[in-house]
Amino acid sequence: xxxxxxxxxxxxxxxxxxxxxxxxxxxxxxxxxxxxxxxxxxxxxxxxxxxxxxxxxxxxxxxxxxxxxxxxxxxxxxxxxxxxxxxxxxxxxxxxxxxxxxxxxxxxxxxxxxxxxxxxxxxxxxxxxxxxxxxxxxxxxxxxxxxxxxxxxxxxxxxxxxxxxxxxxxxxxxxxxxxxxxxxx
Numbered sequence: 498x499x500x501x502x503x504x505x506x507x508x509x510x511x512x513x514x515x516x517x518x519x520x521x522x523x524x525x526x527x528x529x530x531x532x533x534x535x536x537x538x539x540x541x542x543x544x545x546x547x548x549x550x551x552x553x554x555x556x557x558x559x560x561x562x563x564x565x566x567x568x569x570x571x572x573x574x575x576x577x578x579x580x581x582x583x584x585x586x587x588x589x590x591x592x593x594x595x596x597x598x599x600x601x602x603x604x605x606x607x608x609x610x611x612x613x614x615x616x617x618x619x620x621x622x623x624x625x626x627x628x629x630x631x632x633x634x635x636x637x638x639x640x641x642x643x644x645x646x647x648x649x650x651x652x653x654x655x656x657x658x659x660x661x662x663x664x665x666x667x668x669x670x671x672x673x674x675x676x677x678x679x680x681x682x
Contacts, residue, residue: 545581557648584673636676
């Protein structure tokens with residue numbers, strides 16, 4: 498038996514004195530964000546700073562691989578207090594072309610009732626993004642507009658009220674997953 502194998506055997510071996518550790522039960526945290534999933538009244542903010550000093554602003558900015566990042570900052574009314582959160586939607590500016598929109602509509606019909614579009618991952622991602630932006634458009638009450646640089650105009654949203662659906666993402670953080678007009682439950 499090698500020295501390392503003997504050490505492993507000794508560590509777990511019977512007859513050794515055991516040391517009891519203090520209870521760790523106080524360290525358990527329920528997975529999930531700070532906001533209970535559901536629908537909340539919200540207002541689009543120009544921006545906000547986190548407690549750690551990170552600054553988020555409502556904007557549309559270049560992202561990697563020719564994509565863009567459309568970010569809206571929200572003040573969400575939770576139990577009489579405002580919680581600030583942001584939603585960033587990554588998109589390809591080409592997805593708004595009339596040809597691409599027609600193609601996505603056709604593919605939605607072809608793949609209706611299925612969870613995945615085999616071989617059409619990019620088109621399915623476009624479809625999901627278009628669906629979210631469509632909800633936003635309906636909730637705010639006006640159409641999206643493009644800036645001459647190709648990005649979406651973010652400034653018209655500042656100060657607008659709507660309802661947002663808060664969920665929890667795979668990492669346990671709050672995630673804004675839907676939009677409705679004010680007054681809709």
